[in-house]
């Protein structure tokens with residue numbers, strides 16, 4: 165639609181966060197540039213004791229610079245279905261981000277030979293010490309108060325799409341290391357973090373993907389190969 169209806173002829177960008185580590189480089193990353201990027205941090209808001217403080221958070225308020233400074237987010241916090249207009253917020257956590265978005269952490273993920281361990285390693289655990297690259301991008305940008313740290317409202321921050329495009333690039337990089345095998349390798353819990361399958365079973369290649377609004381119902385099997393999805397990556401890890 166961007167190409168056909170809006171005349172867009174550029175690429176779909178991704179955020180290679182490994183380039184923005186160590187922590188001393190994070191806040192000055194070009195992705196947060198206020199002219200050429202997505203704008204940066206919000207001003208520091210002291211943490212409320214009832215909130216789960218992301219280690220080393222530095223912001224929390226409304227994004228004040230860049231193209232999204234006047235953006236209104238309608239959803240959130242969390243699973244609320246009520247319209248709730250608010251500003252776009254960021255709460256950058258450089259030390260946390262750099263710890264979990266490093267080349268070393270990425271290497272741990274890519275080392276696995278089956279998808280189940282690849283995905284489980286990419287997700288990490290539920291404590292701040294036990295995160296991994298997925299959480300690294302979310303809480304490194306969203307901290308305690310930014311939308312990126314909210315599992316429901318995070319897609320409201322345009323940076324979300326850059327982070328998830330890169331996670332897709334990580335997955336494709338991993339698949340390309342043994343493509344014939346890995347185009348068919350799928351597992352993992354249906355319910356998030358339910359590694360012991362206490363709440364539901366594992367996904368399979370037949371698992372349905374409903375894109376509702378986009379009127380496109382497929383199964384996981386149909387999206388294992390990015391070739392038929394008509395895109396590729398300029399560089400793989």
Ligand SMILES: [Cu+2]
Pocket residue numbers: 298302328
């Ligand atoms: Cu995510």
